[in-house]
């Protein structure tokens with residue numbers, strides 16, 4: 001963590017979140033950072049403390065610049081993201097935002113930011129207008145107020161924080177994230193169009209490998225990351241894929257419409273793999289690239305495993321997501337930093353979710369509707385229905401058990417098994 005001389009008037013980083021070197025150069029020359037032309041970065045820079053009369057020499061003082069983003073601000077931003085999620089159910093689009101910022105990475109290009117990746121470039125119009133990013137403007141609109149509130153964090157970190165928080169809040173695993181990503185500063189630094197995958201290529205498995213291998217990811221990671229489609233919907237007016245609405249999406253929550261991959265599309269679990277494997281429900285979406293996960297022999301090994309074993313999926317997803325979120329990033333400090341002490345722990349069934357406030361807590365406003373909790377299905381242990389309990393009890397008693405005492409062993413059956421075993425052995429020795 002280097003000590004740097006910074007102009008006190010410029011202590012709040014600009015919306016463009018300049019790199020350390022740019023900040024140093026700015027101070028040395030006494031110039032102010034020019035806001036970027038994007039409407040998002042213009043919004044972010046409105047009312048910032050970088051203003052001052054031309055010709056006034058800024059007071060200089062020594063400050064300790066901790067990192068590209070400040071940990072305390074990231075933590076507060078995370079709480080604000082949780083609030084947005086509770087009211088708008090925008091989990092899926094925030095995940096897509098983070099993925100589309102990082103998924104432009106090309107491991108064959110060494111230079112930053114030419115190599116693409118998680119560098120905040122998706123806030124600039126040239127990249128936002130790429131065909132693959134249709135619809136992501138609304139995600140940016142949702143989180144721009146958070147960027148405005150916390151000027152000490154970069155867009156690159158905010159995008160990845162929003163995505164990771166959305167996964168975790170939807171019931172997914174705890175992700176071993178690190179922060180400190182430096183932002184690119186100008187639209188000219190955006191990656192070229194065409195680096196993200198196409199949903200309907202001629203050879204889907206080959207296409208997936210071509211795109212994800214370029215990012216340095218392997219078959220296991222391709223399959224695990226595709227599991228993010230357990231969340232969200234496809235909309236014909238954005239990507240061109242999916243039905244305008246289905247029985248699962250016509251009433252929202254959030255903006256209604258689109259076609260989801262899973263019935264409970266705000267819950268992060270392994271149902272994506274189960275549903276694609278079965279392909280029984282015409283209301284659910286299967287893109288050609290989704291189907292490839294069960295068609296291609298190498299992908300299929302993982303897809304089958306994840307359909308059977310949610311813990312295995314969560315473990316691999318958490319690792320792959322964290323890796324995806326770091327692609328191409330330049331970190332300051334170079335090793336990045338974590339916001340959690342318990343980084344990387346996979347969420348267990350026991351994870352607690354805040355229950356709705358009791359009616360008496362609502363200032364006499366009467367009973368409130370239960371707030372929608374995206375993750376409630378997977379966080380809590382389910383209580384068996386009375387019918388199911390009766391059925392289990394009947395089966396148990398039918399086998400000689402009783403609810404109040406351990407089941408007696410069935411002596412007659414045991415004797416029969418011993419006799420059969422002895423008869424078998426006798427026949428063997430006779431031969």
Ligand code: HEM
Pocket residue numbers: 091092093095096099134135197198199200208225226228229231232233234235236238239240241287289
């Ligand atoms: C494997 C190659 C992939 C392809 C071809 C693909 C394609 C698509 C398409 C066509 C949509 C619909 C967009 C719309 O109409 O609004 C979509 C949505 C989505 N994608 Fe992917 N995707 C891929 C990988 C990923 C990855 C790696 C992630 C995250 C780790 C991801 C997360 C999402 C999410 C969460 C949505 C739902 C967005 C919403 O509901 O607004 N996708 N994807």
